[in-house]
Amino acid sequence: MFETTRNYIRRRRTEIPKYGLLLFDHSLGEYMSLPSSLTAPQQAEYEAIKARRDAGTLSWKDIYNFKLILLRHYDLETLKSKIIGLRIKYQCLVEVAEFNNYMTERAINLNDTEHPLTEESLEKMKTDYTYLLDEFFLRYAYISAHEELRTKLLWRGAFSTFCFFFLAAVFNILSFVNLPDQYESVLRPFSISISVVFAGVMGAFVSMQERLQSFSHKGDPIYNLSLLTHGWLSIFLSPISGAIFAAILYAFFIAGLLNGAIFPEMTTPQGAGNSSAIELKNFILQTGPKDGKAFALLIIWSFIAGFAERFVPDTLMRLVNQKKATETAAT
Numbered sequence: 001m002f003e004t005t006r007n008y009i010r011r012r013r014t015e016i017p018k019y020g021l022l023l024f025d026h027s028l029g030e031y032m033s034l035p036s037s038l039t040a041p042q043q044a045e046y047e048a049i050k051a052r053r054d055a056g057t058l059s060w061k062d063i064y065n066f067k068l069i070l071l072r073h074y075d076l077e078t079l080k081s082k083i084i085g086l087r088i089k090y091q092c093l094v095e096v097a098e099f100n101n102y103m104t105e106r107a108i109n110l111n112d113t114e115h116p117l118t119e120e121s122l123e124k125m126k127t128d129y130t131y132l133l134d135e136f137f138l139r140y141a142y143i144s145a146h147e148e149l150r151t152k153l154l155w156r157g158a159f160s161t162f163c164f165f166f167l168a169a170v171f172n173i174l175s176f177v178n179l180p181d182q183y184e185s186v187l188r189p190f191s192i193s194i195s196v197v198f199a200g201v202m203g204a205f206v207s208m209q210e211r212l213q214s215f216s217h218k219g220d221p222i223y224n225l226s227l228l229t230h231g232w233l234s235i236f237l238s239p240i241s242g243a244i245f246a247a248i249l250y251a252f253f254i255a256g257l258l259n260g261a262i263f264p265e266m267t268t269p270q271g272a273g274n275s276s277a278i279e280l281k282n283f284i285l286q287t288g289p290k291d292g293k294a295f296a297l298l299i300i301w302s303f304i305a306g307f308a309e310r311f312v313p314d315t316l317m318r319l320v321n322q323k324k325a326t327e328t329a330a331t
Contacts, residue, residue, distance in 0.1 A: 016058050017144060024053060024063045031070055042069055064137045071126060071133075076117060079125050080110055086132040093139065106131055142225055149228045150212050161205045161239060168198040192288045192295075193250070196302045200246025203306025204238040242306025249305040249312055253298065254287055257319065264294035264301065 016024075028050070046069060049062045074082065087107070091099050108124050110117065117125070252258050254266045269278055269286040289295035305312050 027066055060141050083129050164201055168194050196246050196250045197243045199299045199302035200242040200306035201239045203303040204242025207307045208238045245305040245312040246302040264297035265290045
């Protein structure tokens, strides 16, 4: 799983967004201000990277290598200021525990007054700088891959929701046009059930969008990207769950298990006698909200059932626990 994700990141490194080119141009300006000249191999490497920049084939690897070329020419004070700047950004980028572990295990003390930095400390500082550079460039490549995957998931979710919306809209429109009585008597009552299910799907889609938008970039980028790469099925099951939860909540309201001013009041047919059963056809055709206010509350709660995916399961568990508590008290 992780190897698949790593290969995906490697492919994405060949596509540099505009902010990547901005980073390279900034580094190029920094190189132009360096007083020292490059060696022949370094100059050849620089010319090759610059040629790829002009040809539009620059990669994150090229920018990283160019940063390493610049590193060879930093003096002690320049490198110190660079490391301090990267540490501030790194602290905002990763979890607190990860940053504390870096400061404890890897970071060189730049403010040790008893043992001031010397030229001998330069190699350790370069190692520290290279580690930070590795972490940043891995995340630069990760962000591009993450945003592309997130966009694909959102488009797929929006497409599936739109298809259901189209079917629901057609069904509801047909229930209001002048149709033969035998069709109208069936379509119109079913429009309530379709509206309930659609509100649940919409709530689940909005919830899915919220989760994708709030997906954390902190922690291991390979692991985070793997969750998106291989966890897309669980995301797309959310609208299905939303539809099921909305239908169950609709049944709760019909059964009178949830009562109060904020819950819709429903009407349902009664049996002809104590021993008579209600046919499914009559139940579907004659069950629905009592008035317009009840219908509006029904749509709102159906949306909530899809959006807050734990609402209906928690309600079921609460009813089960109440039943168990009642039985225990009776014994």
